[in-house]
Amino acid sequence: MLDNNLPRDKNGIRLDVRGNRDLIFNEWHRKNLLPSCYVTDVDFLEYRYSNGELILKAILEVKEWHVSEPKYVEDSTNFKAIQKLANIAKLPFFFVWYEKDNDFIKKFKIWDVFNEDKSEAKEMNPNEFKSFIEKL
DSSP: OOOOOOOBBSOOOOOOSSOOHHHHHHHHHHHHSOOOOOOOOOOOEEEEEEETTTEEEEEEEETTTTTGGGTTTTTHHHHHHHHHHHHHHOOEEEEEEEEETTTTEEEEEEEETTTOOGGGEEEEEEEHHHHHTOOO
């Protein structure tokens, strides 16, 4: 595990010391740049350390369960930009949906974008998803 003196929990996970998302750049970008200048964020870049070397494992785009229409998923320019990035980086690209009950995630559905049709996305319970991510 990397030790760079940043605040971490007992599992080594970085702590959110601010408690909110920084949207200032997003707002600045929308208000100040030409409409032809686009930006997107990558939800998750999964990586590991092996013998001190940083190893990129996969890119994940994550949405709530009900967000499934093509215009919000595979037809969106956000999706296409992240797909292109994953392809150039030679990384797997997983689209992940989650269904929640209050603050608890009940289940996941994972689409391996480069290797299967969206209709073949696999449902997983939280333990299965945990194992899936840890095995990347």
